[in-house]
Amino acid sequence: MSDASVEVCSKEQEVVIALGSNVGDRLDNFDQALQLMKKSGINVTRHGCLYETAPAYVTDQPEFLNSAVRGFTKLGPHELLGALKKIEKDLGRTNGIRYGPRSIDLDILFYGTHRVSSENLTIPHERIWERPFVMAPLIDVLGSNVENDTVASWHSLSRFTGGLFEVWDKLGGESLIGKDGMRRVLPIGNRLWDWSCKTSIMGILNLTPDSFSDGGKFQSVENAIAQVHQMISEGADIIDLGAQSTRPMATLISPEEELERLIPILEAVKDMVEEEGKFLSVDTFYSKVALEAVKKGAHMVNDVSGGQLDPNMFNVIAGLKVPYVSMHMRGDPTTMQNPENLNYDDVCKQVGSELSSRVMGAELIGIPAWRIISDPGIGFSKNTKQNLEILMGLKRIRKEIGKRSLGLGNGPLLIGPSRKRFLAEICDRPVATERDPATVAAITAGVLGGANIVRVHNVRDCSDAVKLGDAMLEKTGYSA
Numbered sequence: 432m433s434d435a436s437v438e439v440c441s442k443e444q445e446v447v448i449a450l451g452s453n454v455g456d457r458l459d460n461f462d463q464a465l466q467l468m469k470k471s472g473i474n475v476t477r478h479g480c481l482y483e484t485a486p487a488y489v490t491d492q493p494e495f496l497n498s499a500v501r502g503f504t505k506l507g508p509h510e511l512l513g514a515l516k517k518i519e520k521d522l523g524r525t526n527g528i529r530y531g532p533r534s535i536d537l538d539i540l541f542y543g544t545h546r547v548s549s550e551n552l553t554i555p556h557e558r559i560w561e562r563p564f565v566m567a568p569l570i571d572v573l574g575s576n577v578e579n580d581t582v583a584s585w586h587s588l589s590r591f592t593g594g595l596f597e598v599w600d601k602l603g604g605e606s607l608i609g610k611d612g613m614r615r616v617l618p619i620g621n622r623l624w625d626w627s628c629k630t631s632i633m634g635i636l637n638l639t640p641d642s643f644s645d646g647g648k649f650q651s652v653e654n655a656i657a658q659v660h661q662m663i664s665e666g667a668d669i670i671d672l673g674a675q676s677t678r679p680m681a682t683l684i685s686p687e688e689e690l691e692r693l694i695p696i697l698e699a700v701k702d703m704v705e706e707e708g709k710f711l712s713v714d715t716f717y718s719k720v721a722l723e724a725v726k727k728g729a730h731m732v733n734d735v736s737g738g739q740l741d742p743n744m745f746n747v748i749a750g751l752k753v754p755y756v757s758m759h760m761r762g763d764p765t766t767m768q769n770p771e772n773l774n775y776d777d778v779c780k781q782v783g784s785e786l787s788s789r790v791m792g793a794e795l796i797g798i799p800a801w802r803i804i805s806d807p808g809i810g811f812s813k814n815t816k817q818n819l820e821i822l823m824g825l826k827r828i829r830k831e832i833g834k835r836s837l838g839l840g841n842g843p844l845l846i847g848p849s850r851k852r853f854l855a856e857i858c859d860r861p862v863a864t865e866r867d868p869a870t871v872a873a874i875t876a877g878v879l880g881g882a883n884i885v886r887v888h889n890v891r892d893c894s895d896a897v898k899l900g901d902a903m904l905e906k907t908g909y910s911a
Contacts, residue, residue, distance in 0.1 A: 443503040444543035445581045446473070446511065447572060449556070449565050450498050451536040453486065455523070457496040458618050460535045462752060464518055465500070465799070471514040475502040477794060479568030479838045481801035483623055485612035487562065488530035496623075498801060499540065499568035508542045512552050515539070540569060544584040555588050559598075563607050566599045567615075571800065571838030575830070605841075617801060617843060619710055619754050620730045626843045629906050630878050630897045633712065633886040634659075634667035635849065638674040638692045655696045656703070663707050666894030669731075670704055671886060672697055672724075673714035677735050677764045677811075679852075686719040693720065694727055701728035712756070716740040718747040725751045731804075735760055735811060737789040749797035756845055757793060759786045759808035767812040778817040779824035782807050783831025790832075790839050800838040804884065807844075810851040818853040822846070822873060825880040847886035848873040849893070871896045879903065 448468075452460040458481075468475060479499040486492045504511055515537040523534040540556050547554035559565050573595065577583050586594025593600070608615050609627055616623040636658055638650055659670055674692035675684055693713065704711045705728075713724035716736040721744065725732070731754040738744045740763055748755045759782050761772035775781050790803050807821050807828050821828065825844060833840025848854065854869040855861055867889045874885050874893050878900030887893040 443474075443505050444545075445501065445503055446542050447499055447501050447540040447569060447585070448473070448515065449536075449538040449540050449568065450500065451495050451538075451564075452534060453493045453495040454532045454534040458623075460522055461496065461498065463522055464535050464537060465797075467518045467521065468500075468502075468514075471518065472506055473502050473504045473511070473514070475500045477501040477572045477791075477836060477838065478799035478801060479571030480615050480841055481618065481623070481799075482564060482567055483614045483616050483625075484564040486530075487564065489528065492532045495564065497564045497568060498799075499565070499572050500799075501572040508539070508545065508547045508554060509549070509552060511539060511542065538565075540565070541585050541588070544581055546588070555585075560589070561602075563602050563613060566595070566602055567608070567613070568838070570595060570599050571836075571841060573837055574833065574835040575837060575840075576834045578835070615841070617754055617804075620705075624710075626883050629901050630882065631668040631884045632666055632890055632894055632897060633669040633671050633845070633847075633884055634662035634665075634890045635886060635888050636662070636670055636672050636696075637676075638672060638696055639676045650692070652695060652699045656699055659700045659703060662890045663704070663709055665891040666897075667709065667890045669710045669712050669884070670700065671712040671714050671733055672700075672729070674720075675715060675717075677714075679764060679768045681764045683764070686717040689715065689717060689720050690723055693724060697724060697727050697729060716744070718743040722747050722751065725753055730754070732756065733806075734758060735808070736763065737786070738793060739763075739789070745793045745796035745798060748793070748802075752802070754802050754804060755793065755798055756804040756806055757786065757790050758806035758811065758845075759789075761785075761812035768814075772812040773814050773817070775817060778813065778820050779827040780831050782821060783828040786828070787832040787835050787839060791836060794836075794839075800836065800842060803839060804843040804845050805832065805839065806847065809846055809848045810853065813853075815853040815856050818848070818851070822848060822876055823880065825877065825882060829881065843883040844881060845884040845886060846874075846877045846882045848877065849885075849887040849889070867892055875900050 450461055482497045484495050484497050519535050538556050539554055542554045589595050589598050591597040607613050614625045615627055616625050674689045701711055710730045712731045712733050713729040714733045715721055716734050718741045721732045733756040735758045737757040760767055786805055809818050809821055829840050849870045850863045850866045854866045858869045860866045871892050875896045878897055
């Protein structure tokens with residue numbers, strides 16, 4: 432490491448920048464800051480999770496949003512500082528009391544392998560080591576694997592043998608998350624959703640004539656409205672509308688036909704869903720459908736292909752600024768169960784690795800980690816044994832994702848075993864609706880394994896399973 436006294440950089444430097452805001456539309460401040468960073472010559476490659484935190488030092492002020500980003504720049508350290516100060520000014524930050532309210536706060540945490548010490552800039556930032564609201568998103572932009580010499584230097588700057596991970600653990604680490612003063616949240620609709628405080632239920636509404644479980648039952652507006660009302664009354668937190676069947680060997684329809692099925696139902700149920708304080712999701716792998724659905728009121732997009740079936744999906748989601756479920760699947764619904772797509776040496780390791788590559792690709796396009804939900808894709812390009820390994824190996828999948836990005840590894844995890852064929856094979860239940868007891872067992876195992884969202888057909892029975900699983904994990908505060 433060297434003292435960065437030269438402002439002209441001959442090569443790009445990898446940097447980490449902390450973000451904070453507690454004035455105005457805090458999330459919009461972040462979004463605008465990221466756009467201005469890009470225009471200023473800062474290429475953001477990774478994002479931390481989003482944290483809502485109690486104010487430090489000066490406590491009589493609103494709660495903060497905090498995160499961090501990692502990227503590359505050719506700006507020298509003081510040039511970078513100047514660019515960030517200009518962004519702060521452009522976004523309305525004024526000179527106020529130290530540690531007081533601000534529309535945006537941008538701090539350089541690390542700059543390449545360099546130390547910087549000057550009158551107006553110190554790198555590493557001098558108060559990193561005492562601030563959980565800085566350390567949490569800083570850890571997020573790292574992987575558990577130390578991937579290069581620059582990252583190794585950041586760990587060495589902590590002066591602990593265990594590097595930045597030891598600093599975070601000494602502050603309290605993951606035990607701090609969800610406690611008073613620090614929540615890991617996901618922005619959805621006009622709210623910040625604390626998805627880790629309980630397991631959420633995504634109720635499935637199929638609008639197709641050929642879905643394996645309930646095809647044709649909810650294509651009319653009247654039936655769809657009644658089913659949504661029932662699922663909400665039984666405990667659904669999210670309603671997932673799907674107008675394209677993704678069962679094995681399903682015939683793919685066009686975006687136009689999918690929209691013809693979807694939009695009338697979406698428009699009919701969106702007000703009911705919002706009035707009940709719930710969220711509306713659209714299950715599609717077409718960017719055109721995602722765009723129109725969000726314009727009509729959907730809050731999030733659930734993509735079974737993880738962006739593989741429509742090259743424009745990531746760009747569209749980045750522009751929409753909505754949560755994005757990225758699911759693992761090899762091939763498409765017509766080929767996913769082909770022998771070559773079922774070939775794994777270690778299914779949990781490979782699913783985690785392949786999924787992390789896809790979601791990190793989404794980050795590079797501009798979908799921050801704080802808007803990404805990962806789904807290992809139970810039933811998609813997996814056989815019965817592999818589905819069971821995934822269901823019992825969710826922690827391993829998280830760990831594999833975390834090797835490259837702890838932010839994505841720490842993010843929400845969704846599973847969807849409901850009424851899937853592997854349950855039929857194990858329990859000898861050829862009729863899909865008779866697989867609900869097996870679904871309850873699978874959901875319980877998933878909750879105990881760390882799933883944050885479960886996607887189900889039978890909300891009533893699975894809601895009880897989720898409540899029991901959460902109570903066993905002491906998420907809900909239940910005590911005998």
